[in-house]
Amino acid sequence: MMDVARLAGVSHQTVSRVLNEHKNVSEQTRLKVQAAIAELGYRPDRAARALVTGTSKVIGVVTQNTALYGPAMMLTAFEEAALATGFAVNVSSVRNLDERSIADAVERHLDQRVAGLVVIAPVASAGPALAQLPEHVPLVTIDGDPERTSTLVTVDQVAGARAATEHLLAAGHETVWHISGPSDWFDAAGRVSGWESALRDAGKEIPPLLTGDWSAESGYRNGQLLARLPEATAIFTANDHIALGLLRALSEHGRRVPDDVSIVGFDDVPEAAFYTPPLTTVRPDFDAAARASLELLLAQIEERGADVAARRTIAPSLVARESVAPPGGRVRVPS
Amino acid sequence: MMDVARLAGVSHQTVSRVLNEHKNVSEQTRLKVQAAIAELGYRPDRAARALVTGTSKVIGVVTQNTALYGPAMMLTAFEEAALATGFAVNVSSVRNLDERSIADAVERHLDQRVAGLVVIAPVASAGPALAQLPEHVPLVTIDGDPERTSTLVTVDQVAGARAATEHLLAAGHETVWHISGPSDWFDAAGRVSGWESALRDAGKEIPPLLTGDWSAESGYRNGQLLARLPEATAIFTANDHIALGLLRALSEHGRRVPDDVSIVGFDDVPEAAFYTPPLTTVRPDFDAAARASLELLLAQIEERGADVAARRTIAPSLVARESVAPPGGRVRVPS
DNA sequence: GGACGAAATGTGAACGCAAACATGCGCGGT
DNA sequence: ACCGCGCATGTTTGCGTTCACATTTCGTCC
CATH class of the missing domain: 3.40.50.2300 (Response regulator)
Structure with a gap:
């Protein structure tokens, strides 16, 4: 970063400001700095940033280590959505969705200073592990307990x-x-x-x-x-x-x-x-569910104060094919 | 870390030594430090560690954002294997396995200072993106080009x-x-x-x-x-x-x-x-392939000097069921 | 024309940790 | 008794960034 600053003829702080899109930077110096960045092929160090800000552009996902279609699709869809907003996705699969396993997975993520947490928790045993989360960690549960009060996205x-x-x-x-x-x-x-x-x-x-x-x-x-x-x-x-x-x-x-x-x-x-x-x-609609989850999570990440405890329900749709007919065997797809 | 050191009556460096299982620490002080760590519920900050060591306990995986069975199973199996060795897995899915997309995904991972990289690259277009990797980044390709000389794990x-x-x-x-x-x-x-x-x-x-x-x-x-x-x-x-x-x-x-x-x-x-x-x-055998990949990757991560350019081929097995019979229709499963 | 405020930029410190180097202590050999 | 060596521990430094604050620059109003 110092090298970039020197090449652009500014201080390292100005470089930082350009990187973070701060307001009070003149167009002129911004261009100079960006040119220097490009010339030197400089890439900011996420670790250093995480160290000082206490957070990172990584979202932790806890999911069951399974080949089941639903959770797998959900995960894939979420990854894609998150990537599109510049967040990386860190996956922690657990073999069983019991309290202990989930708590471990969550702790691993907190160690990594994730910006937020998504838990795909389709079973009841996952509840207690999430209840004792420290302070205000942004959290969205997918397919979790409909009775719980936390932020929840679920297919209807x-x-x-x-x-x-x-x-x-x-x-x-x-x-x-x-x-x-x-x-x-x-x-x-x-x-x-x-x-x-x-x-x-x-x-x-x-x-x-x-x-x-x-x-x-x-x-x-x-x-x-x-x-x-x-x-x-x-x-x-x-x-x-x-x-x-x-x-x-x-x-x-x-x-x-x-x-x-x-x-x-x-x-x-x-x-x-x-x-x-x-x-x-x-x-x-897995994509819609994933997008909704991400949206709710980002809302929590950004507004640190407000406790966004929304929930979102995604309506599924019926796809009619040939496996349904009136009783007695008339082969006809009912309207 | 300072708090722990104070409570244990040692210097922060000794705490660091205990954490990293250094040799020259007496059993006695090690126990004291561990007790202090437990009491304070202290958890080391991975970001700080990554900053100073230049690496992290995270493995980056690049894969196609797809619901295809093979890659999905491979990913799941790898996640599980990696988690078991204390590594976190950061997934970067790409929509298409073209050179540009893969290069981007790889750069995202390098930004995060991953310890190593796994690329599930079943198509030819992935090759060039990997060819221009900086220096000696530990890398394992799964299902990649059999002709390439890099470390490769593939189902036979x-x-x-x-x-x-x-x-x-x-x-x-x-x-x-x-x-x-x-x-x-x-x-x-x-x-x-x-x-x-x-x-x-x-x-x-x-x-x-x-x-x-x-x-x-x-x-x-x-x-x-x-x-x-x-x-x-x-x-x-x-x-x-x-x-x-x-x-x-x-x-x-x-x-x-x-x-x-x-x-x-x-x-x-x-x-x-x-x-x-x-x-x-x-x-x-997806599990075997995943384990082999992880093994080869860890070998590269640990022995920074040696260029481990091994390859591993996993033999599949035939599962005989009822969809095969001799021609002409005798319904019989051949031996 | 001078003073004032806002915009632009610079300076120092701190984040939490590990590496390099420095210190102190005890032990064995001659 | 002395030197030297190995072990256990402490001290200092710096990783690359952002934050809080200090400073400069510039335009504007009376």
Whole structure:
């Protein structure tokens, strides 16, 4: 920095001012300094800046170390959004979302003096770890506990599940069965409750709840059961992979989709359109969720005083494909 | 740090020595210092350390901002491995793997004074950006150009493709067709060349190459063509998602798998076992690749002098399922 | 034309740490 | 008894930046 200052014929402080876009710098010297910076290929040292300012242009993300589609997409989308605003993203994956692991991951990030923290915390056990965060660390939780009061961004699971269920009812089915995700996931719980309330509002019977773990294997396992129930003509699965396993089980038992059974999934993984048959599913807008998270986080980072405790809910949309038909087998996509 | 020193009755430098596990510290004072650290809840400031040492415990990863299974798994696996050794991982996703984007991402990382760099660079255009790296930045390329001389970790695409092709030939098929990935990906090129050489070695005819883009949609598109060729009884696809699209296309044309057509995929995505039929595929060991990368990177970070320009190839394994049978339709999984 | 204020720039210090160098202490060898 | 050497610890310095404050420059108003 001194070298730049010398070359530009100014003091190091003026260089600093140019770098930080301070106001009281004359156009003329600004150009001189920028020229010197370019000529010397100078790059400011982030570590030094972090040392003196106590913060950095890095956002810490805590997420579960998983190959699950939803969290993975969320992470990718967030990275992209953050990069676009000049923030780097530091990822700390944890194997389990238990209190201890999350607390450790958070501490690692605080050590690094991150400017803010994003926690993708879809399970209840994550709550306590976040409760005891020091002072006013900017924090946004994604897919966290809907009951908590902190800043939260979440896909509207309930609305998505309602849409899926109502879509099946609209096709003429008596009721809709559901294979859920793991019960400790908020996402799973929200989808269950949307499914239940849609059925209740329509005055339909609520069939027993089947529980999966997001995997195709769990869809297959539950499918073995459902395939033998002739009254199960409409099934809403908590995600597309469960639906895939279910499709496989139904096919093995000779039950045709959508002729005998209609299915709606959740996530709209890119492959869903190529399942046999193409899967009607609910598409969450991961990009919108990521952008909302970043926006709320930046608001907290910038206004240090105001406690921005907003929350944002992202509405998903239903993507109709061929896996839904009226009961009895008329092969037709209902409107 | 001063507070800790005062409480322990030593100088700040002794505290520093304890922190860095220097040798010449007596057991007695070490305990005193550690007690003081614990009591005050002191945490060293990484920024200050980075400032004075010129490096940090952060590894920068450059990867394509994509939802593709392979790179995503690789990233996840690497994060986990790095975290286990006390390194944080800073991810810089780029939208396109062109020279400019990669160079930018690399510069962002160098600004942050990362200890080392991992570039997941499956396409040729990434090469030039890495060629002009400053001095001796520890660098490992994953899935990069096999021809380059830098430190490289890669899944053995050729061996995997050979195994897939030979598996189909062993089932009795006349020859094997291939739907490849995008031609600018090394992964895709390796799989093509493994496929070709296996056919050549077996003295079989090499059918025209079909090209996809990793997506199920591209498998479907190519499948429309293949479904009308009765002689295409065995198909090796560059990944499982292409295979899924292909399955869909074949099914629409009434060609049964494996009775009429046998298929082998690549990646072993968790859902592959639940395709209709369950897909025989090649499983790369992402964890092993990630561990190898980290190992090579740490070697470079520690031995600043020695130019460790090793390369590591990870052998994939074939997972036999029901999508392969002898031609003519005997439904049987060949050994 | 001089004084005044705002804009532009410079000066010194401090951020928290590790490296280099300096000190003190005890021990063994001749 | 003396020297010298190794070990444990203390002191000083500087990493590259920003902040708080000091200083200069310039335009403006009466």
